[in-house]
Amino acid sequence: MNVELIGNPDFGHVRYLLDSGEAVYVESGAMSTMDDGISVKIQMLGGFMPAVARKLFAGESLLVGRYESRSPGQRLSISPAIPGQVVHKKLEGKPFILTSGSFMACTDGVRLSTIFGGLKAMFSGEGMFFIQATGTGDLWCNSYGAIVEKDLNGAELIVDTGHVVGWEPSLQWSIQGMGNLMSTVFSGEGLVMKFSGHGKIWLQTRSIGGLTSWLRGYC
Amino acid sequence: MRTEIIGHNAFQSLRVELGAGERFVSEAGKMVRMSTTIDSEVQSVAKSGGIMGGLKRMLGGESFFFSHYTARSAGEVVLAPTLPGNVGFQQLDGRCGWYCAGGSYMASGPEIKTEPKWQGVKGMFSGESLVFVHASGIGPLVLDAFGMVSEEQVDGSFTVDTGHLVAFEDTLQYTISKAGGSWLNSFLAGEGFVIRFTGRGKVMVQSHNMKEFGSVLGPKLPPR
Amino acid sequence: MQYEINYEGAYPALEVALTPGETLVSEAGAMAWMDPSVDCKTAARGGIGASLTRGVLGGESFFQNSYSTTTGGTVALVSGPPGEIRAMEMTGQRIFLERGGYLASGPNVQVDAKFKGLKGLFSEGMFVLQVSGSGPLFFNSFGDISEVQVEGEYIVDNGYALAWDASLDYTISRTSKKIRSFLFGDQLVMRFNGHGRVWTQSRAPRSMGAWVYPYRRAKSN
Numbered sequence: 001m002n003v004e005l006i007g008n009p010d011f012g013h014v015r016y017l018l019d020s021g022e023a024v025y026v027e028s029g030a031m032s033t034m035d036d037g038i039s040v041k042i043q044m045l046g047g048f049m050p051a052v053a054r055k056l057f058a059g060e061s062l063l064v065g066r067y068e069s070r071s072p073g074q075r076l077s078i079s080p081a082i083p084g085q086v087v088h089k090k091l092e093g094k095p096f097i098l099t100s101g102s103f104m105a106c107t108d109g110v111r112l113s114t115i116f117g118g119l120k121a122m123f124s125g126e127g128m129f130f131i132q133a134t135g136t137g138d139l140w141c142n143s144y145g146a147i148v149e150k151d152l153n154g155a156e157l158i159v160d161t162g163h164v165v166g167w168e169p170s171l172q173w174s175i176q177g178m179g180n181l182m183s184t185v186f187s188g189e190g191l192v193m194k195f196s197g198h199g200k201i202w203l204q205t206r207s208i209g210g211l212t213s214w215l216r217g218y219c
Numbered sequence: 220m221r222t223e224i225i226g227h228n229a230f231q232s233l234r235v236e237l238g239a240g241e242r243f244v245s246e247a248g249k250m251v252r253m254s255t256t257i258d259s260e261v262q263s264v265a266k267s268g269g270i271m272g273g274l275k276r277m278l279g280g281e282s283f284f285f286s287h288y289t290a291r292s293a294g295e296v297v298l299a300p301t302l303p304g305n306v307g308f309q310q311l312d313g314r315c316g317w318y319c320a321g322g323s324y325m326a327s328g329p330e331i332k333t334e335p336k337w338q339g340v341k342g343m344f345s346g347e348s349l350v351f352v353h354a355s356g357i358g359p360l361v362l363d364a365f366g367m368v369s370e371e372q373v374d375g376s377f378t379v380d381t382g383h384l385v386a387f388e389d390t391l392q393y394t395i396s397k398a399g400g401s402w403l404n405s406f407l408a409g410e411g412f413v414i415r416f417t418g419r420g421k422v423m424v425q426s427h428n429m430k431e432f433g434s435v436l437g438p439k440l441p442p443r
Numbered sequence: 444m445q446y447e448i449n450y451e452g453a454y455p456a457l458e459v460a461l462t463p464g465e466t467l468v469s470e471a472g473a474m475a476w477m478d479p480s481v482d483c484k485t486a487a488r489g490g491i492g493a494s495l496t497r498g499v500l501g502g503e504s505f506f507q508n509s510y511s512t513t514t515g516g517t518v519a520l521v522s523g524p525p526g527e528i529r530a531m532e533m534t535g536q537r538i539f540l541e542r543g544g545y546l547a548s549g550p551n552v553q554v555d556a557k558f559k560g561l562k563g564l565f566s567e568g569m570f571v572l573q574v575s576g577s578g579p580l581f582f583n584s585f586g587d588i589s590e591v592q593v594e595g596e597y598i599v600d601n602g603y604a605l606a607w608d609a610s611l612d613y614t615i616s617r618t619s620k621k622i623r624s625f626l627f628g629d630q631l632v633m634r635f636n637g638h639g640r641v642w643t644q645s646r647a648p649r650s651m652g653a654w655v656y657p658y659r660r661a662k663s664n
Binding site: 035208 | 228229303304365366367371375376377378379380382383415424426427428431432434435436439440441443
């Protein structure tokens, strides 16, 4: 499998060159172009119930297409719905948590499950569930805007909920207000997530909420 | 006349330098700025075609109206696409024409003839547009795109999601098809309809899909 | 005030390293991330009247956030659309800024709404923001920003003009005088006259608003 990440950070997308028998799981609607020797099969990643839970609560598509090549050197391009950066993560047994909408594609061996964020997540504006990717394999994620990786290394960071792409589960997080009650209600940030501990977090430099509230002024 | 694509990757625009008496045509509403020496006039349909031509064009997803720019003396016009991305550009040499997918026609030189082409039953399934705009003649053809534009040389067969298609040479044959496997599979994968090209020719594709982007934003905005 | 505009490309972020005593004022909702040592206070700056004009007429938020710190810390601010963020040092000059273009500023920069002109009534925003005072101003665009030095006359579509020096005269008019043009998709343009700078953006917010229209839900009634 030959993989090329193109267009980062403005219009990140992925181009695969697949040989016979090689396959990738792709978020529904993400395929843009492909050669004839690729077949598509619909699968629900992680079994039926978790897939349903993902669809209902994490906003991620219930179904993914399994794009498998039947002959050598077949081209497949995929792109996210929102323009931004696309990143690759090699999973080697250590789990990674993604916010809904950040999952784009993965290979065999990656298991996706829905994790309940607890009651605190209900108020985060990001939905009650997150996606946990485990196993070994390749994972491709997308963002709106550029992706900024921060290694917290014991420090704390406050993040607007719309700017979180993913994080390592070794980090702790909590939901809090933005300063006093006045700021929490009127700062436009609402509730924010506070991360602490040791591990990496991925942030995005734009948020869908920010885009839609800007666009609302021109509707 | 001289055309130049200006701006960074994410936000390209087209600059057109016109000499005295030279003309250029664009879809109405694309003008960013122009010299004081240039007159612009809005007409329905390029030059002729009348109201019926305009209606057809509307079905093709194109704006009803065109801006005609004429230079009294040397000057420039800058045109921009609606969304972030590249400007698609083809210098037509008369060898073959291009089909522009729904909404992708942006501007052209005065010697380019544009006409909507009813695609019949196969066009109806695409969900994109019933009509492609066929551009022929000699001169520049400029296309509106979302994301990065790339050109794929088809020799044999090639499949493009309808939302990623910008334009293609009229030497190619195409069918509205399914993305591998069965119709059901294709539909469930969210790739409702794809266009399968066969033959030899160039296809211009855009990295991002306006329909997908619109479907994410629309529900988060106030109802229309 | 120490700041950097980071992450090159279509989606930069403004990162400001605050030291004790410094204050950064921003549009509500612009914070992406910050150190816990940064405090955020939300208020209607300049009183209710000024906030009303700025918020309701100027299209900016009614409330603004003030960021400060007692020990030092960094705050990252971003805009909504894909596009540039620019810094400008205000030294007593006056500029006009289209609504939606304001991101943040130092505490001694004043932002209020001004009537743009009668002809603007039928287009996007009758009002523009007037920025004056001294200190850093951060503004943002949809697309790239170009700075144009105007000497004489300069015509730009109304949706692409982002900011301009108050020293410039301008009128808002149609591209052509024909009634038919007015009825069918003609554009409003700004004609600048005199000496001064104009900052243009390379995409028009109004066009994107028109593009997204069919994707919005239909009103249910």
